[in-house]
Amino acid sequence: MGNHSDGSPNHSGTVATAGQNEVEKFQDPGIPPHRLRLADTDPKAAKRAERQVALLFGSSVVGTLIFLVAYFAIDLGDDTSIATIRLQNALLGIGTAFAMLGIGTGIVHWAKALMPDHEVSEERHAIRTEEDRLAAVRIVDDIVEETGIKRRPLIRNTLLGAVALAPLPALAVFGDLGPRPDNTLAHTMWAPQDGKLKRLTRDPDGTPIKASDVTIGSAFHVIPEGLNELHEGKLNEKAKAVVLLMRLNPESLNPSPGRENWGYNGIVAYSKICTHVGCPVALYEQQTHHLLCPCHQSTFDLTQECKVIFGPASRPLPQLPIAVDSEGYLVATSDFNEPVGPSYWERDEHERNRNA
């Protein structure tokens, strides 16, 4: 270590070349020679650096003032326009940025240009085994002794109690993730209630849809009848039951055996919940009859019962069997015949129970 705050060059660290016969031996090259900065030699440069630092600190003051003026002078009432809020936000942000950056950059510039920059090296010494260990143990003992935790059982016991109880809120928080949904995931609102078939209604207003309303090329966003009247759990029910209703030329559809009656004159209804991770698949291309999921680009082909033709989804979208009631409105003849949406732990079991 040497004192070079006066800026004198360091002569102690000359680089020695290893001798011809001592290739293995490495000699300490020492600290590189000290290089003087402009501000060390030229008082004018030092003065200039000082002014620059002052300017940076000054910009911080200005930034703070901008913040305060924007906060107090711009009055936000009930009838404030978005433009005013935007102006205030921008000024608050700019003010804070200058206030913080001015101090930070000022200090760094000060340290780099003006403060002494002599190089310092600290010796590293070998660890002294047993002595060091005992010293460390002594320090811990001292701490325990000084806190007086042994002499003051009241403090010790209350501390133990506090630490033991502290994790309890976590139980409550994680408990809110439950209860387990059990087989509520396997059923939707579309199941007929008291023998009455549920009508297909428009999202969001809940008006029923006549088969004759659904012209070729149309796409309707559908919720089950009665969803809007639910008092609780409406969003959960909606998340399972949303359906996309489309009409195409009946010849384009190729229903598999047993599913011929699930549509009506080319009108078909499919669950809107992607079988990959549950995004709403509602991007319908009426000429190619593809349904695209916007999250991960899973593509389903409506002409092949929504078979996956691209992307990460592993199952076709579940189809909702529909028919027309005596008044001409579209109704669901039953619930989906499989759980909708993405896979979950008990899904296979639920599907087996469903078809049993």
Next chain:
Amino acid sequence: MKALSQKRRHPLAAIALLLMGLLVTGGLYAVASTVNQAKATTSTNANDAEEGGKLFAANCATCHGMGASGSQAGPSLVGVGAAAVDFQVGTGRMPMQMNGPQAYKKPAQFNEEQTRQLAAYVASLGPGPSIPEAGLLDEKGDAAAGGELFRTNCAMCHNAAAAGGALTRGKFAPALAGVSGQHIYEAMVTGPQNMPVFSDANISPEGKRDIITFLKQIEANGSPGGADLGALGPVSEGLFIWIAGLGVIIAFTIWLTSRTS
């Protein structure tokens, strides 16, 4: 010129060149995509249909067939209505420039009068959606109700901020800013290209008026948060912060560790 060539090795030269290139590309694009729209009126008469028939035979029949009965190259237009013609021709999508995944919007090839005549001719072939009345396009509907309808029926393809979005295999839903209310209405009733049809039985004419009101309102209000970066959400915003934010951080670390002269 000499001064310019001397500066070409300047550390900022590459950045300046990049900025210049971006500005030129952006400027050219902005000029090329300037909206050029023709407004059609609703008045039609037999004379219009006759004139339209001549225009059709000269410009459209190659693909759509004589009498608009369709051919291998293009669909039949019987029953598509005046609204479809006004939309497709008025936005320049028809006549199509070339075959591709999707017909692009471009400067209209026919003027207002010719578009009206073509629409009258196609409307005379069979009943179909007609051009909406001015009362439905006054942008004085219920913007809140329109927003709800938009988010349910349109936002999945056109983006919640109506900035457009990608579809499969090169197709896309276009951004809706700068599209006239009449064309928006006509697109809903006719379902151009891969867009589904939203007939009056699905979304009522008042609902469509609300949607147009909503779209015009968000267009006029702009982005409340400052630069919207295309309103494309996490993709453009993330890209920006990765490049600009990390760039600033790297610049600061370089400055922190550099020696002062």
